[in-house]
Amino acid sequence: MLTLCTALWLFQPPANANTGAHGDECKSPNYIKEVVDPLRAPGVTAQDIEVLRGFLAKNDRAGMYLMLYRLTGEEFWLMDAQITTFSGIWGGTALEANYQIKLRNQSKYDDSIDKFSLKIATNMLKWVEMSVDEGNKGIVDIGTLLMKGDGEVWKSKGLLNEYPGRVLFFNLFEYRALDFRHTMGSGSYFSAVAVLKRGGMLGKRPADYAGNSNFTIYTSKEGRFVTVIDNRTGKVEAFIDKDARPLGMLTQITDVALTENDPEYYERLWTWEFMQGNQDTAQEYNAGVWQNGRPLPNPNIKGNYFFNTKNNEWQNQKDKSRVENQALIAALNDARERSKKFRESKGFPALPQQPGRY
Structure with a gap:
């Protein structure tokens, strides 16, 4: 008898003589x-x-x-x-x-x-x-x-x-x-x-x-x-x-994990959130990702800079160099805090989150 057990597994013996299905054992x-x-x-x-x-x-x-x-x-x-x-x-x-x-x-x-x-x-x-x-x-x-x-x-x-x-x-x-x-x-x-x-x-x-x-x-x-x-x-x-x-013409990306030290790590989390993708379950659309005709903000990405949550520093996205200008740091921190508070006021977490299954 063919069961949903089969749906969890692929590489089984050739077609089953009774069912015609390609493998029905886990x-x-x-x-x-x-x-x-x-x-x-x-x-x-x-x-x-x-x-x-x-x-x-x-x-x-x-x-x-x-x-x-x-x-x-x-x-x-x-x-x-x-x-x-x-x-x-x-x-x-x-x-x-x-x-x-x-x-x-x-x-x-x-x-x-x-x-x-x-x-x-x-x-x-x-x-x-x-x-x-x-x-x-x-x-x-x-x-x-x-x-x-x-x-x-x-x-x-x-x-x-x-x-x-x-x-x-x-x-x-x-x-x-x-x-x-x-x-x-x-x-x-x-x-x-x-x-x-x-x-x-x-x-x-x-x-x-x-x-x-x-x-x-x-x-x-x-x-x-x-x-x-x-x-x-x-x-x-x-x-x-x-x-x-x-x-x-394109080639596969290198199989190296994205971490808090990479700007793409924060961009990816935010994009998953806005697109409502890579969810734990395929949920219905939440229009709240739009606010006043614009996407919900990403507190960890501001212009050419990203906030490294591992070392609590602003870095340049291009070369990952640390931001040293104190006036720029203050402006980036202020923008980040305002973005976090705005997100929370709309019922979202202060920062985009990893899926719960991780």
């Missing part, structure tokens, strides 16, 4: 053990669809994407696993692009990014299921996944033009010239802005979880894939593909 954590050859991948069955739905029922979006990679060998799902967990170069850049879009579309982008990502994952599964029903074993054309699986959800928000995945058609253009038309739209612009602003540096890294007993870090046989699993829930917390090459 034997191995849900991580990518090795590269999957698409020509040897088993494909998706109707029973697998039920397992995949089980991942979404517990909001383990990356768990679903990793299972789809295992079943199809399609590397598109590796990208989505990184984006949906805000991990690595893909996840950080997508987070920044969504932030840029939200800034300019307050009324339309009215979901938490976690809820938005869950809607996208659900719609992706719809297209995979259609493929299974048609006898195509869950294989879906990449262009369809981008403009239908992903794009339909953006369109439902009135944001299809802003859809940042448009930029990915630059890659498809190499062999499908007609798809180049999909790059036209402000979404490609927002993706470019995210790259220029080094949004990838906001990506989660497996090293962020080193030494945390709540999580286990798994590395694939050849060292390419690194997956972080929450020991309490079995959910995929973070995932990176070291061979990721967004747009054929």
Whole structure:
């Protein structure tokens, strides 16, 4: 009998003779053990669809994407696993692009990014299921996944033009010239802005979880894939593909933890808060992150400076040099305290917080 136990784990024996599902025993954590050859991948069955739905029922979006990679060998799902967990170069850049879009579309982008990502994952599964029903074993054309699986959800928000995945058609253009038309739209612009602003540096890294007993870090046989699993829930917390090459020119960020000594550490916490992403649960949208048409302030980032909460010093974001000018320090401290008090007056903590599960 197929149970939700299956939804916690991926790498099991070949399809079960009775159910047709690919493994229905809890034997191995849900991580990518090795590269999957698409020509040897088993494909998706109707029973697998039920397992995949089980991942979404517990909001383990990356768990679903990793299972789809295992079943199809399609590397598109590796990208989505990184984006949906805000991990690595893909996840950080997508987070920044969504932030840029939200800034300019307050009324339309009215979901938490976690809820938005869950809607996208659900719609992706719809297209995979259609493929299974048609006898195509869950294989879906990449262009369809981008403009239908992903794009339909953006369109439902009135944001299809802003859809940042448009930029990915630059890659498809190499062999499908007609798809180049999909790059036209402000979404490609927002993706470019995210790259220029080094949004990838906001990506989660497996090293962020080193030494945390709540999580286990798994590395694939050849060292390419690194997956972080929450020991309490079995959910995929973070995932990176070291061979990721967004747009054929970007490279994966270094797997070094962000700490209080890094300005990106504070920028990431604040962006998670404003976008309502990386939450302990996929919560409903809280419009309080907007105050008077502007995002809630970040007390630890002021202009070119960040406040290091570890040594209680203001530092330059570019070179991390300590601020020495006493008048500037006084002005920065005053601005920080005012931001903290304003946040508290609106029912938010004085400073953006790490998720409780950490």
